[in-house]
Amino acid sequence: MLNQISLFAANTKGALSKITGVLAQSDVNIYTMLATDSAEFGIVRLIVDKSEEAKSALEKAGYQCRLDKVLAIDMASDKPGTLNRILSDLQNANVMIRYLYISFDRSDSTPIAVFCTDEPETETFLRGKGYRLLDRF
Structure with missing residues (x-):
């Protein structure tokens, strides 16, 4: 986080x-x-x-x-539907997102989804789904 x-x-x-x-x-x-x-x-x-x-x-x-603690997911792709896949996985896990914004990795220009949730198990869930979470930019 x-x-x-x-x-x-x-x-x-x-x-x-x-x-x-x-x-x-x-x-x-x-x-x-x-x-x-x-x-x-x-x-x-x-x-x-x-x-x-x-x-x-x-x-x-x-x-x-x-x-505040926030999660940052390396989206790895700027293709249409990438964010939707992440949000669908979170919705299916019943995770409520308080807010979200998009940033970019400065080294390779890939998008990063930054979001806040009150669900403490979200980080573990996302790692289990194979998402790469960032602990720094």
């Missing part, structure tokens, strides 16, 4: 660059980032090379952060 930092950010101009600025000053490399918005604030999710240091730096800058 991977550590993901989740934080709330103001839905204002420059809000994301303030976050990335804090991380840059702390020499933290961002592997993947997802920012979603609502009327007043956004939720930013990050996977970085130094999650504890990043969380500490962001908190010192005034952000409320938490570390």
Whole structure:
């Protein structure tokens, strides 16, 4: 499993660059980032090379952060239906997915499905089905 930092950010101009600025000053490399918005604030999710240091730096800058465990599946292919196969296997196992986003492996440009679930046995199930789970980007 991977550590993901989740934080709330103001839905204002420059809000994301303030976050990335804090991380840059702390020499933290961002592997993947997802920012979603609502009327007043956004939720930013990050996977970085130094999650504890990043969380500490962001908190010192005034952000409320938490570390979440997420699963990252090497999809191994960008062909249509690859994600559907993974999601179908999870549905058949009765696994509830809280959220999901797609990133890419920087070395070979293959997609990576990053998702969060509250089902503790999901990692074991996926490995048993032959999926390659990543413990780092």
